[in-house]
Amino acid sequence: MSTVLAYDFMRNAFLAGLLVSLACGVVGTYVVVKRIVFISGGIAHTAYGGIGLGYYLGISPMLGATLFTTLSALGMGMASHRARQREDTVIGIMWAVGMAVGIIFVALSPGYTADLMSYLFGSILTVPGTDLWLMAGLDLIIIIVVVLYFEDFKAVAFDEEFAQVVGLATERLNLLLLFLVALTVVVLIRAVGIILVIALLSIPAAIAGQFTRNLGQMMGWSTLLGIIFTSTGLFLSYLYNLPSGATIILVAAVGYLLSLLYARVQRGTRLPANQSVRRGDCEATIVKK
Amino acid sequence: MLKRRLVIEVNDLGVRLNGNSVLADVDLTVQEGDFLGIIGPNGGGKTTFLKVLAGLIRPDHGQVMVLGQPPFRERGGVGYVPQYASFDRSFPVSVGEVVLMGRLAHRRGRNFSSQDRQIALQALERVEMHPLRNRHIAELSGGEQQRVLLARALAGSPRVLLLDEPTASVDSRFVAGFYELLKELNREMTLILVSHDISAVSRYVKTVACLNHTLYYEHSREISSTIIEKVYQCPVDLIAHGVPHRVLPPHDGVVGT
Numbered sequence: 001m002s003t004v005l006a007y008d009f010m011r012n013a014f015l016a017g018l019l020v021s022l023a024c025g026v027v028g029t030y031v032v033v034k035r036i037v038f039i040s041g042g043i044a045h046t047a048y049g050g051i052g053l054g055y056y057l058g059i060s061p062m063l064g065a066t067l068f069t070t071l072s073a074l075g076m077g078m079a080s081h082r083a084r085q086r087e088d089t090v091i092g093i094m095w096a097v098g099m100a101v102g103i104i105f106v107a108l109s110p111g112y113t114a115d116l117m118s119y120l121f122g123s124i125l126t127v128p129g130t131d132l133w134l135m136a137g138l139d140l141i142i143i144i145v146v147v148l149y150f151e152d153f154k155a156v157a158f159d160e161e162f163a164q165v166v167g168l169a170t171e172r173l174n175l176l177l178l179f180l181v182a183l184t185v186v187v188l189i190r191a192v193g194i195i196l197v198i199a200l201l202s203i204p205a206a207i208a209g210q211f212t213r214n215l216g217q218m219m220g221w222s223t224l225l226g227i228i229f230t231s232t233g234l235f236l237s238y239l240y241n242l243p244s245g246a247t248i249i250l251v252a253a254v255g256y257l258l259s260l261l262y263a264r265v266q267r268g269t270r271l272p273a274n275q276s277v278r279r280g281d282c283e284a285t286i287v288k289k
Numbered sequence: 290m291l292k293r294r295l296v297i298e299v300n301d302l303g304v305r306l307n308g309n310s311v312l313a314d315v316d317l318t319v320q321e322g323d324f325l326g327i328i329g330p331n332g333g334g335k336t337t338f339l340k341v342l343a344g345l346i347r348p349d350h351g352q353v354m355v356l357g358q359p360p361f362r363e364r365g366g367v368g369y370v371p372q373y374a375s376f377d378r379s380f381p382v383s384v385g386e387v388v389l390m391g392r393l394a395h396r397r398g399r400n401f402s403s404q405d406r407q408i409a410l411q412a413l414e415r416v417e418m419h420p421l422r423n424r425h426i427a428e429l430s431g432g433e434q435q436r437v438l439l440a441r442a443l444a445g446s447p448r449v450l451l452l453d454e455p456t457a458s459v460d461s462r463f464v465a466g467f468y469e470l471l472k473e474l475n476r477e478m479t480l481i482l483v484s485h486d487i488s489a490v491s492r493y494v495k496t497v498a499c500l501n502h503t504l505y506y507e508h509s510r511e512i513s514s515t516i517i518e519k520v521y522q523c524p525v526d527l528i529a530h531g532v533p534h535r536v537l538p539p540h541d542g543v544v545g546t
Contacts (some may be wrong), residue, residue: 167364
């Protein structure tokens with residue numbers, strides 16, 4: 001009986017890891033190449049306000065989180081585009097305010113709020129089936145939007161000025177991208193928790209970015225890396241009875257360090273060939289750091 | 290003589306950036322087929338002016354029409370080659386993909402067609418960069434990057450091409466070739482080029498204007514020394530550059546030749 005339960009448990013957890021990895025691989029790629037890791041961290045932390053609201057109103061905390069991350073994504077996007085304030089200041093303030101709102105709501109909520117920690121630090125081993133469906137639905141929305149706007153997102157992420165010259169609605173595209181970040185945060189909360197979201201959003205993409213030369217490949221490899229990290233982390237946390245979210249993040253971090261070492265070794269051996277003079281073009285000898 | 294179409298009309302343009310007046314009282318008309326060189330000192334507003342024409346900066350005062358529309362509404366008719374690549378060199382994208390982005394305003398639907406790809410490839414051939422189309426952009430030298438940026442603009446089949454200091458990062462041995470290419474392009478499109486390199490500009494453009502806060506333009510290839518003095522406030526500097534004979538009419542005080 002208990003083994004069957006354990007099996008169900010693990011199956012759900014691995015499934016959650018898969019859904020998480022897909023969202024991270026695709027959206028994390030944009031987060032990394034567009035350098036919006038900090039905004040994404042801010043969006044993730046405001047989710048706590050939504051979770052608190054969920055507790056307070058007695059509705060699903062995940063629903064509250066979706067509401068808060070979406071609103072904060074729009075707010076931060078507008079702040080970075082329009083406001084005459086310093087962008088990172090605004091993000092930092094919203095970050096803290098989102099958390100504060102959550103803390104107040106939780107304090108006002110009646111009863112015992114035991115699984116609050118699972119939202120902060122993740123608990124992939126206890127993801128309920130209903131949350132898996134929610135995660136799958138959000139993944140589907142993310143994939144559809146990225147397929148539709150792939151070229152637009154690429155152009156805006158690569159060179160926003162030029163995207164504007166050719167008439168793309170850059171502000172709206174940026175907001176749409178941040179909206180995807182907001183959805184991804186919700187997908188990730190169950191697995192690694194609000195505080196660790198940012199690691200899983202950035203590490204797989206950062207590793208993949210070192211070895212791939214196009215956006216689609218980068219998404220594919222980061223998804224694969226995400227699956228490896230979540231499964232390995234899950235397995236280790238089960239084996240040694242460690243907190244799952246933190247274990248997953250540490251496994252990913254080790255992966256990142258190894259990738260840096262590997263890239264270094266690879267660059268060391270390839271250096272002479274890369275810097276050879278081409279076509280008598282003396283400009284090609286400019287040494288890249 | 291048949292009157293050519295006006296492609297650019299600027300009327301009493303004024304631009305303020307961060308509270309400072311960068312451009313004021315700028316008037317300009319450019320006809321189809323022109324090759325206008327805009328010279329002026331650094332900080333004189335040359336880049337700002339091009340950005341207004343490209344629709345990147347909105348005017349605070351006056352009217353600007355490009356191909357009969359306000360610049361920020363016009364799409365697809367204007368090509369823009371920035372002075373510095375504003376992109377991140379580590380971005381995972383190939384030369385071919387960058388040039389394909391020039392087709393964004395022309396694509397049908399959400400993705401690029403094979404025709405778009407063909408046009409992008411032709412643009413790459415034009416700047417002689419097609420052998421490098423599969424390379425990552427970080428592998429290019431400054432001059433090669435500049436040519437890719439030109440190809441990206443050409444891929445949009447522009448009627449007006451705006452160039453901001455296009456030879457700034459091109460190796461001096463290739464500058465002449467670059468201008469020859471521009472001259473060739475001028476047969477198909479109107480060119481507006483901004484540069485502080487007076488002698489290079491003067492050899493290739495059809496008309497010259499001077500910009501320093503406001504624009505001095507007499508629809509000719511020559512600029513009177515009073516204007517030069519007004520714009521640069523230091524004619525000695527110019528002579529030190531070597532005498533750009535076609536810009537400056539012969540005047541007293543020049544030694545040599």
